[in-house]
Amino acid sequence: MCIRDRYQRRVHGESNRKTKTKMLFVVRHGERGDDKGEKPLIHGDTHLTSHGVDQARETGRYIRSKVAQYQKERKEESKEPMTAIILTSPWLRCLQTAAGILETIGPAHENAIHLEEALGEYLDWKNYDRIKHRLNLFTKPEEELKKLFDAPLKKSVLTDESLIHSREGRGYPAMYKRINLVFELCAKLLLEKEFPKSQYFVVMVTHGFVLDALLHNVFSHTMRSGIGYCAIIESIDDTDENGNGTRTLHNDGSNDHLKRLATKSS
Numbered sequence: 001m002c003i004r005d006r007y008q009r010r011v012h013g014e015s016n017r018k019t020k021t022k023m024l025f026v027v028r029h030g031e032r033g034d035d036k037g038e039k040p041l042i043h044g045d046t047h048l049t050s051h052g053v054d055q056a057r058e059t060g061r062y063i064r065s066k067v068a069q070y071q072k073e074r075k076e077e078s079k080e081p082m083t084a085i086i087l088t089s090p091w092l093r094c095l096q097t098a099a100g101i102l103e104t105i106g107p108a109h110e111n112a113i114h115l116e117e118a119l120g121e122y123l124d125w126k127n128y129d130r131i132k133h134r135l136n137l138f139t140k141p142e143e144e145l146k147k148l149f150d151a152p153l154k155k156s157v158l159t160d161e162s163l164i165h166s167r168e169g170r171g172y173p174a175m176y177k178r179i180n181l182v183f184e185l186c187a188k189l190l191l192e193k194e195f196p197k198s199q200y201f202v203v204m205v206t207h208g209f210v211l212d213a214l215l216h217n218v219f220s221h222t223m224r225s226g227i228g229y230c231a232i233i234e235s236i237d238d239t240d241e242n243g244n245g246t247r248t249l250h251n252d253g254s255n256d257h258l259k260r261l262a263t264k265s266s
Helices: 048-075 092-104 126-134 142-148 161-165 172-194 207-215 258-263
Strands: 009-012 022-028 083-088 108-115 200-206 231-235 246-254
Touching: 009 200, 022 048, 048 092, 048 231, 048 258, 083 092, 083 172, 083 246, 092 108, 092 142, 161 207, 172 200, 200 207, 200 258, 207 231, 207 246
Parallel strands: 022 200, 083 108, 083 200
Antiparallel strands: 009 246, 022 231, 231 246
16 A cells, blocks of 8 residues: 555545645755764754765755656646745755755745744754854855855745744644644645745755654654655645645655665765
8 A cells, every 4th residue: 555545634524615735845854964974064063965965956856756747647747847945944954955955856936945943953942043143044145155055045935923833832842833833834824825826835854853743743654763864755735724625645754765866876
């Protein structure tokens, strides 16, 4: 039985209105430099290895092929290619992964990656304040940013609602609430309300624990042990604003799409 058959989830009931299908890809960052003994480019914030950058680019190609396949299945191949909205955690390894995906994914909103603080790997906002101060991304000169990742960086395309709610409390329960909220905002607020007429899909670049949290809390799926680099959750959401309809899990956090890359490098 395939992933899409096993984990298709009817959220409430049949929808009585035509819904806009929403595609979301949640991606873990690529291979970390500190796993290979490389000295961080920024103190306390590891970067990607060169192989990690290749993983990110391969992930962009894979996502583009999956979106094209989906359009063909829905007989939408004659339409313009769908446009990616790329959101990323503020940690450097995620920024570099998002930049690599941007290179190969095709059309992207504003041809940029969008910083979404709520996707970060920290248990409370004191942790984030430290990394935000260290990176200071939006005050760095463009030439300095290009030394870290070569992609235009924009503010989040979500509303401040995600940050208001995600700043409540600390620890794992608050973190899971934050992650679930961003996922729901992407499906409902971003794709259904802010971009309702155009063909968009969302790519969220984040950390392994985020994929675990979403598998467990959103899809009621057993959490994986050992989420691999550039592992992906693929979600097709056919629910309406009342939550009626289905949400289908097409990929439960594997990184099988990188096998071709491993074969090429061996």
